[in-house]
Amino acid sequence: MASASTPTPGTDANAQLARRIPEEIATEGNFDLIDEICAEDFVDHTPMWETTGRDEFKSRMQSLLDSFGEFSATVEETVTEGDTVAMRLTLRGTHAGEFMGVEPTGKRFEVGNMVFTRIEDGMIAERWVDPDMLGMLTQLGIVELPEM
Template identity: 70%
Template sequence: MASASTPTPGADANALIARRYPEDIATQGNLDLIDEICVEDVLDHSPLGDLKGREEQKEQMRMLRGAFSDFSATVEDVVTEGDMVAMRVTLRGTHDGEFMGRDGTGKTFEVSNMVFTRIEDGLIAERWVIPDMMGMLTQLGIVDAPQM
């Protein structure tokens, strides 16, 4: 089993490819990069629903960047194992557009996000995105925090 300190061949390259999604696509808004770093029928699994293909990926990123004009995704940690890259990412943004049927609240959020990315022949083939949706919706005032 490989560790972060002794990467397997290609592990560094896989990590660099996986990082480009949060850093260059989500944060910088370079949606055309999806065509370069993802397989044509890329799969994405998240609480917002499953997506298949590059165009669905682009559309969801347009929606997120429209809902949160200052949206950012900061990679905090990366661990690779074979063709899988696991990342701990911090998501931030200001809710100034429609999101999940709600108009912008003007409130900000900062939540943790876990992303698992499968790399196939040097391209992103599949992603599992697991953000703290409850934390996000609570910070935006869309839902009330549960009482303990």
Template identity: 65%
Template sequence: MSVEEITAENKRLVRRVPEDVATEGNVDVIDDICAEDVIDRSPLGETRGREEFKEQIEAVRTAFGDFSATVEETVAEGDTVAMRVTLRGTHAGEFMGVEPTGREFEVANSVFTRVSDGKIAERWVLPDMFGLMQQIGAVESPPG
């Protein structure tokens, strides 16, 4: 495989998390696309291994029953793929100690993913948590 083909394959692979897993709820896809010892780092904490990663995705989908993650752009270099993603949902379940408010949110999210041997090995997820918490009514907007 050429470098261009590997880069394109890595982009296709990492898109499966926001599209197939997070949006569609197909958490079992994690077994196919992630390394057994995958590490996922986000404001929700660090998960290690496929099962912890699945549990975290399921918790987010429970908190936001209509959760979706739309990939807006991908950029890849070497074994790393960066994605700009838009997250949307309605706060329908407890999230980070906040009881459901029924409010909708839409925030930007940046995800950096390292691929090793054709599997997702590590992810760094950086959503606009302040924006999300403001939109669901968990924090006040600053005056001004």
């Protein structure tokens, strides 16, 4: 297992490629990189939507960053098996714009996120993204948990 801060020797090139979406695209907003590292028919599966193709993915990423100011996606650890890279991330941001029809609350969130990325011919072909949506919506005050 390789951690975000100290990759082990021989860290797989697939892991380095997979990390570029959270680190350079989501955190830094470098959307031009999508054309360089994602396959033309790239598919991104999330609980909110399924995105197909580079242009649709750019639009979804822009929408995400418009919704959440100071957004960051920190890779905590990676595990690579064949053509698949599993990543555990921490997502952070401030609800600064409309998200899923909800007006901005101005509140901050910090949640975990699991991402599986499939690499094909040196390009990112597909991702399955599973953020802690309940945790995020609770921290933003959008959802209230029942008392235990």
